[in-house]
Amino acid sequence: MNARLLTEVQTPTGTAPQPLLPETAPPTPYPVDALPCVMREAVEAIVEHELVPAAIAGQCVIGAATHLAQTRVNAWHPKGKPGGAPCSLFALSLFGSGEGKSSARKLAFKTIDEAEKDARTRYRQACxxxxxxxxxxxGKAREEFLAAHTLPPDPQTQFSDATFEPLAGEFIRGKPAASWDTDEGGQMLGGSSLKADTVAATLGGLTKGFDDGRFERTRSKSNLEGSGVAYNRRLSIHLLAQPVTVAEVLSNPLMVGQGFLARFLLAAPDSLAGQRFTTIEALKRSSYADPRLQRYWARCQEVAASPEHIEMETGEVRPPVLQPEAEAIKVWVGFRNEIESHLGPLGKFAGLKPFANRGAEQALRLAAVLGCFEGIEQIDGDCMRRACELVRYSLSEWLRYTDAGAVDPDLQKAAHLMSWLRDPKRAAKWHEFHANDLGKSGPAAMRSAKVRNRVLAALVRHHHLLTNDGKQFRLNPLAEAADSAETQQSQGIEVAGNLRKVADTRQIITAERPAFVALPQTSAGLPQAETQQVRGLPHNPQHPQPQASADADEQWELAL
Incomplete structure (x- = not known):
């Protein structure tokens, strides 16, 4: 370790840390008012009780509504395709570890989880x-008995720990619909099925299933999973993930080039650490007694009790199309043209084409989901306008990542290292440490002395670490609040750089990105009510899994 380099910038105990990363665009305000009343109130209640951003609560509530809607309605197809299109959605929410993702998801999916648990309990009892x-x-007596008393089909519809192959097998064997739903999204996106030699086939299978509900697999005759084709199935994906665990995925050209990531609605709000204050009065209020959530749960149960349109013999999902009114079609055409107007060489979506090109389709699917939850017979202009607003939000979040400027890689590594050091799993051990210990037991990316020295020097210069001799380091007590914000920025900037590498972009320098400009028929839009300011308030996976330790660390190290 170069002691002179580090001691030249020794940090007085009282010196506040300096930002490691440049300022990035703030998260887009989540359009809470774009949700139907009952869903909107549920989001506001989850924000208050679980102290999470509205974007996290909103994505969870939409995920639950999608799970219920996908076997009950189809989305309108603008080309007049008979039977319409699936209303299934893919959603990805990026948020920090231990900041309320799982709790928000539990409240949003409460009635769905309970019904699933009851159904599976009855299934196990019957078996x-x-x-x-x-x-x-x-012998023969047993065979004849089992043939006459066949086991009932497994009613599982939510999968939190799955891979594509077994899930495709479930569809081929007759399962009509499912949701891949987890608050460990890094395990799904960074799992074996998306890292193996078959990743291209897996992505192709997922995108095909999203587009038209078709799942196909060809295997050897000896394979127990078998081969086959399943038509008109429904698969929704709802992922809650720590940004650092999915950073590597976003650097994979196949993920973007094949259109897999482009099918996801994105939310990536800032951390609320340091703002989540509570009171004695707040502790006395139970989320389960909140009338807003009770109304939302009651509506979820009503939708769940309505008929599913599933053919018993084939397992195919054939629901009616939730048709749009003339005004809704007019709104959608305006939104589609709005996106198209920004896809040219100088447009704000020039570097985001795979994502923007999916926006109009996502709006149709979202409109069907919202309409199903509201119980309307036709999609009106207001419902379509709200769906378009939610897709605008997602595109703005994707754009925010790709708009980030270039950042010194050493500072990016430094921000990641501070996050690693402050992780609750290891904070006590690494409050003070020797440089050699970091080289032996720290992240793999820090075990190179050359890299380690540069990163440590940067952290000392920016007053995040204190040292007297350039060998022994301790965390600056004043750095904790800054680190939380730095981590959020680092993750966003890393995603930005990765997407820049793989998206279909042109190197065009503009003085300033234009703001969203909506066409007349879509710009009237939504009132910017007080509820949309919930970011100022103390601002998912069927069975939440314990936080990954070694796996998450490996993914972080690879991302560096």
Whole structure:
């Protein structure tokens, strides 16, 4: 370690840390008013009780509504395709570890989770009864009995820990619909099925299933999973992830080039750490007794009790199309043209074409989901306008990532290292450390002495670490608040750089990006009510899994 380099910039104990990263564009305000009343009130309640950003709560509520809608309605197809198109959605929400993602998801999916648990309990009991009756039988008698008393199909519709192959097998064997729903999105996006040699086939299968509900697999005859084709299935994906765990995925050209990521609605709000204050009165208020959430849960149960349009013999999902009114079509055409107007060489979506090109389709799907939840017979202009507003939000978030400027890689690594050091799993151990310990037990990216020295020097210069000899370091107590914001910026900038590498972009320098300019028929839009300022308030996975440790660390190290 170069002691002279580090001691030249020794940090007085009282000196506040300086930002490691340049300022980036703030997150887009989440359009809470674009949600139907009951969903909007549920989001506001989740924000208050769980102290999460409205964007996280909103994505969870939309995820739950999509799970319910995908077997009950189809989206309108602008080319007149018979039967319309699936209303299934893919959603990705990026937010920090331990900041309320799982809690928000639990409230949004409460009735769905409970119904799933009850159905699976009855399924296990039915299977146990059949197995118990057949327990004393042998040979042909047992075979005949089991043939006459077939086991019921597994009613599972939510998968939190899955891979594409078994899920495709479920569809081929007859499962009509499912949601891949997890608050460990990094495990899904960084899992084995998306890293193996078959990643291209996996992505192709997921995008094909999203587009028209078709799942196909060809395997050897000896393979227990077998081969086959399933038509008109429904798959929604709802991912909540730590930004650092999906950074590597966003650097994969295949993810963008094949259109997989472009099918996701994105939310990436800032951390609320340091703002989530509570009171004794707030502790006395139960989220489960909140009338806003009770109304939302009651509506979820009403939708769940309505008929699903599933053909019993084939398992195909064939719901009616939720048709748009003339005004809704006019709004959608305006939105589609609005996006198209920004796809030219100087347009704000010039570097975001794969994502922007999906915006109009996502608006139609969202309109069907919102309409189903509201119980309307036709999609009116207001419903379509609200769906378009939610897609604008997603595109703005994707654009914010790709708009970030170039950042010194060492400072980016420094911001990541501070996040790693302050992780609750290791904060006590790494409050003070020796440079050699970092080289032996720290992230793999820090084990090179050359890289380690540069990063440590940067952290000392910016007063995030204190040192007297250039060998022994301790965290600056004043750095904690700054680190939280730095981590959010670092993750956003990393995603930006990765997307820049793989998106279909042109190197065009403009003095300033134009703001969203909506066409007349779509700009009237939504009132910017007080509820949209919920970012100022103390601002998912069927069965939430424990936080990953080694796996998450490996993904972080690879991302560096």
């Amino acid at each position: 146990a009864e059949v197995e118990a009756m057949a327990a004393g039988m042998k």
